[in-house]
Amino acid sequence: MADRIYNVLFLCTGNSARSILAESILRKDGASHFRAFSAGSDPKGRINPLALKVLDSFDYPTDGLRSKSWEEFAKPDAPTMDFVFTVCDNAAGETCPVWPGQPMTAHWGIEDPAAVEGSDVQKEAAFVTAFRYMKTRIGVFAALPLDSLDKIALGTKLREIGQSEGTTSPRTSAA
Template sequence: MSKSYNVLFLCHDNAGRSLMAEAMLNHLSHGKFHAYSAASQPALEAHPAAIDVLKKEGFDTQSLKPKSMQAFHGDNAPIMDIVISLCQNTTEDAEFTEWEDKPLTAHWHFDEPHNQDVHNSLDTDKDEYQKELHRYAMIQRQLSTRISLLLNIPDNKLDNMKLHH
């Protein structure tokens, strides 16, 4: 392997979809990509259903936590090669933020898998939690398909896309 590419997944609260994408790409890429995730307004904690789905599928969740986009700006921040927004609220963040090295940007839209009001009361509603597990499992399958496509882009094509962006 000649190069490792840094990928940042953005979502509005960095509590579910983007954390899942981070864990999945880091695990499946075997070092070809180093994935990160962030939000403009990060949640206080990861969504439990997203973490449970990842664990069930064998992904490491130990280091997953919501992070601010500010962590990816400045002198000590890793330089991003690719920035992918996963929800409509972050499309502009990916495309119009002043990224230091002009990364390739993309938008992979996924519907909101949870209701915030329900998220705050999951302990009391087990039926709703099962529905959320199902929705996050569907997101995991959809992410798996897109990540598989990303993993199969040859290095020379990735380098060429970056040069012409």
């Protein structure tokens, strides 16, 4: 079981910032055990340039990233997800598609860096903050002994990760 690769989907409304950051972070930091994906309920169709800039600055992959609908992952030929995490509060409150395989789910809300107004420096700082919160959560997740936790214990751990520093509450922040 140690060689198993788990499929993980990060969801946000626009799939242009937080979910993109999460996909890239897990692609690099969890490459030996996870396959990362991201999608949105109402994708913007483009990735926020500051998300790409921050990922590049921390040497995280941006190749192949694109803003896409979560419907791609609800199709019969889509990869079966083991985990689905909402990273924005609006997506957490929406009715998600039925995911094949009954994946484990949790909400890992982080403030939307794309909603920050101010100088370019302030906007970029918001993306760096979101990156750091997401990287911390993904690090804790990737370190879990997934093959030795039962579903109840794993669900509890996933929810605890979502309550770590930087968390938001569902429906309190923009997507």
